[in-house]
Amino acid sequence: MIILSPLGWLGRSTLYFLAATGRITLFALQAFSHIFRPPWYPRELFNALMQIGWLSLPVVGMTALFTGGALALQIYSGGSRFNAEAVVPQIVAIGMVRELGPVMAGLMIAARVTSSIAAEIATMKVTEQIDALVTLSTDPMKYLVAPRVLAALLTVPVLVGVGDIIGIAGGYTVAVQSLGFNPAAYLQNTVDFLEPLDIISSLAKGAAFGVIAAMMGCYFGMASGRGAMGVGRATKDSVETAAVLILAANFALTGVFFSL
Amino acid sequence: MIRMENVTKSFGQKHVLRGLDLEIPRGTSMVIIGGSGTGKSVALKCVLGLIQPDSGKILVDGKDARGGDRDAFLARFGMLFQGGALFDSLPVWQNVAFRLLRGRLKRPQAEAREIAVDKLRRVGLTPDVADLLPAELSGGMQKRVGLARAIAADPEIIFFDEPTTGLDPIMSGVINDLIREIVVEMGATAMTITHDMTSVRAIADNVAMLHDGVIQWTGPVADMDASGDPYLEQFIHGRAEGPIEAVR
Numbered sequence: 049m050i051i052l053s054p055l056g057w058l059g060r061s062t063l064y065f066l067a068a069t070g071r072i073t074l075f076a077l078q079a080f081s082h083i084f085r086p087p088w089y090p091r092e093l094f095n096a097l098m099q100i101g102w103l104s105l106p107v108v109g110m111t112a113l114f115t116g117g118a119l120a121l122q123i124y125s126g127g128s129r130f131n132a133e134a135v136v137p138q139i140v141a142i143g144m145v146r147e148l149g150p151v152m153a154g155l156m157i158a159a160r161v162t163s164s165i166a167a168e169i170a171t172m173k174v175t176e177q178i179d180a181l182v183t184l185s186t187d188p189m190k191y192l193v194a195p196r197v198l199a200a201l202l203t204v205p206v207l208v209g210v211g212d213i214i215g216i217a218g219g220y221t222v223a224v225q226s227l228g229f230n231p232a233a234y235l236q237n238t239v240d241f242l243e244p245l246d247i248i249s250s251l252a253k254g255a256a257f258g259v260i261a262a263m264m265g266c267y268f269g270m271a272s273g274r275g276a277m278g279v280g281r282a283t284k285d286s287v288e289t290a291a292v293l294i295l296a297a298n299f300a301l302t303g304v305f306f307s308l
Numbered sequence: 309m310i311r312m313e314n315v316t317k318s319f320g321q322k323h324v325l326r327g328l329d330l331e332i333p334r335g336t337s338m339v340i341i342g343g344s345g346t347g348k349s350v351a352l353k354c355v356l357g358l359i360q361p362d363s364g365k366i367l368v369d370g371k372d373a374r375g376g377d378r379d380a381f382l383a384r385f386g387m388l389f390q391g392g393a394l395f396d397s398l399p400v401w402q403n404v405a406f407r408l409l410r411g412r413l414k415r416p417q418a419e420a421r422e423i424a425v426d427k428l429r430r431v432g433l434t435p436d437v438a439d440l441l442p443a444e445l446s447g448g449m450q451k452r453v454g455l456a457r458a459i460a461a462d463p464e465i466i467f468f469d470e471p472t473t474g475l476d477p478i479m480s481g482v483i484n485d486l487i488r489e490i491v492v493e494m495g496a497t498a499m500t501i502t503h504d505m506t507s508v509r510a511i512a513d514n515v516a517m518l519h520d521g522v523i524q525w526t527g528p529v530a531d532m533d534a535s536g537d538p539y540l541e542q543f544i545h546g547r548a549e550g551p552i553e554a555v556r
Contacts, residue, residue, distance in 0.1 A: 186410065
């Protein structure tokens with residue numbers, strides 16, 4: 049028994065993981081299909097665009113600003129060990145655009161948007177508002193899920209783009225104010241070094257992370273258990289899963305763009 | 309007419325409905341009573357398709373409730389949920405007019421608002437409530453708004469899930485009277501779930517008692533007190549002793 053119990057646990061965990069993957073995949077396919085099929089709810093989409101895009105700007109911007117500043121300091125400190133301090137503009141630019149900009153924005157969106165969507169939809173489920181929607185001839189997938197996923201798909205790449213710029217500006221400010229870099233030369237080096245593929249990969253990652261964040265919030269909200277504990281668990285699970293999937297997707301997408 | 313034939317539903321090992329048979333003639337008010345956790349809400353949600361039964365038939369006017377045009381089917385129903393289930397983010401009038409602002413029953417916004425205010429007035433609420441959010445209302449007012457939403461599109465069939473739960477006795481009386489008046493004046497078929505015996509006497513034409521997943525007794529409300537059924541008598545009189553096991 050003692051020998052077999054870990055195997056049993058492994059089997060159960062594998063089955064649970066596969067079943068959850070299947071459920072999430074089906075949910076995602078359903079959500080995407082509802083984006084393209086009427087009826088559409090423009091007011092819900094507008095609200096989601098504001099909540100996910102516009103209102104996330106401060107937190108994404110602040111995160112990018114501090115990350116860019118810290119990155120400049122780290123690169124300067126590391127580079128000085130082999131007389132390569134001059135690479136600060138280039139490494140800040142590529143580091144922010146290809147990696148830290150999208151990942152930090154994705155994780156902040158997971159913290160802010162995924163949790164909020166999951167808690168809202170789970171509360172609606174617990175208080176029978178989802179059932180009420182159905183009895184009022186309104187499909188919750190169309191009314192609640194599709195607008196949020198579409199809004200995240202459209203706005204998170206923009207947020208990532210803005211975050212990239214603010215992050216580079218953070219690095220620029222630190223480099224110019226504290227590390228003695230020439231402002232014009234810093235900007236010129238940044239612009240010269242970045243390639244179109246760097247920016248495309250950044251925005252593509254943003255779109256993928258946005259969809260993951262919104263989808264996980266919606267899925268765990270709709271699958272919530274009863275009561276306050278159900279809402280709490282749905283919120284926690286949604287943020288954990290979104291964060292891990294964002295990092296996993298980042299690795300996969302980086303591999304894809306690396307091979308181009 | 310609503311007819312449920314041998315409907316079963318289990319959740320894991322728990323058998324909630326074990327072959328439920330029930331008939332609600334058109335234009336009558338049926339009240340389903342029974343202890344907590346006996347499957348009353350599950351039965352109601354099975355009719356609406358919110359829960360899929362494991363087996364059995366559910367017919368509305370002779371047609372299978374699970375087949376055909378789902379939107380057209382649901383457009384015939386109104387439902388008052390136990391907790392109101394009002395949408396927090398929408399003002400009261402948009403809650404009431406929800407069905408009239410979208411889908412096949414869509415009307416111009418001004419007309420939908422006018423209907424919402426009219427329905428609010430019908431349930432005893434003044435027009436100034438229309439622009440408040442549900443969170444700004446008391447429990448009794450939320451129940452009235454839920455009732456106004458249930459009747460907003462003049463449904464043929466109205467379901468009431470524990471309409472007086474959580475209300476004081478006077479407000480319960482007001483809601484019971486409103487439900488009765490509205491059902492009579494609309495000529496609607498009504499199905500109510502409750503364990504409040506005052507509601508039963510105020511609302512019902514017919515009563516069905518659900519116990520252990522089946523209908524234990526059903527008949528006109530006037531026959532209820534002289535039914536001779538030990539389960540029903542224990543429930544009506546709220547006795548701890550009897551065939552229904554009470555957990556102490």
